[in-house]
Amino acid sequence: MPATESRPCILLVSHCILNQNAVVQPLARSSGVLFDAASWALEQGWGIYQLPCPEFRARGPLRDRDTFDGYNTEDFHRSNREILDPVIRQLRRYQDAGYRIVGGMHVQGSPSCDPDTGNWITDILAAAEAAGIVIETHWQVPKTADAAFRPDDPATVFGDPRSRRVYPDGAATPTAAQRASADHRRAVFLAGDRIPVRPGLS
Numbered sequence: 001m002p003a004t005e006s007r008p009c010i011l012l013v014s015h016c017i018l019n020q021n022a023v024v025q026p027l028a029r030s031s032g033v034l035f036d037a038a039s040w041a042l043e044q045g046w047g048i049y050q051l052p053c054p055e056f057r058a059r060g061p062l063r064d065r066d067t068f069d070g071y072n073t074e075d076f077h078r079s080n081r082e083i084l085d086p087v088i089r090q091l092r093r094y095q096d097a098g099y100r101i102v103g104g105m106h107v108q109g110s111p112s113c114d115p116d117t118g119n120w121i122t123d124i125l126a127a128a129e130a131a132g133i134v135i136e137t138h139w140q141v142p143k144t145a146d147a148a149f150r151p152d153d154p155a156t157v158f159g160d161p162r163s164r165r166v167y168p169d170g171a172a173t174p175t176a177a178q179r180a181s182a183d184h185r186r187a188v189f190l191a192g193d194r195i196p197v198r199p200g201l202s
Helices: 035-043 054-059 074-096 119-130 175-192
Strands: 009-012 047-050 100-106 135-141 157-159
Touching: 009 074, 009 175, 047 119, 054 074, 074 100, 074 119, 119 135, 157 175
Parallel strands: 009 047, 009 100, 100 135
Antiparallel strands: 135 157
């Protein structure tokens, strides 16, 4: 369903949705683009902002598969902050010019880009919040063999970013500050108004 509102909109898209060459290669589910997800995003009539791949930047294309804990390091978060600086500056300019950041499309099960627990998503949202940027909702490519993105499947809609767990159950590396931040975000989300997914876009 193409967008009909007058305000221009931007959708943040995890890098590998448009470029599977950045994925740890045994895990790539396409030779190039995840077509279902990309097609849906294009059909909305929104601008698509492809985020950089934090894992590629930190470890390169021949990196080994790793976990949330493996990436939850100060070196990785520092690298994320460095590549986020120009991203946040651009998004702030868009928002100041009247654009809506309608949300993000990310990858379920990724240690970096899972909308619920990904380290990269945590850093994006923290930087956006500090800059006063509102990211309204999250969609996700489900953790399935074919990575099919079906708009009528509730599994593709994560919803309000404030509802995230931040780190997965059983994670060994979250610091006291990360745990406190996650608890605070969750409390604010439960106490406040949720940002709904707009009708017809789920």
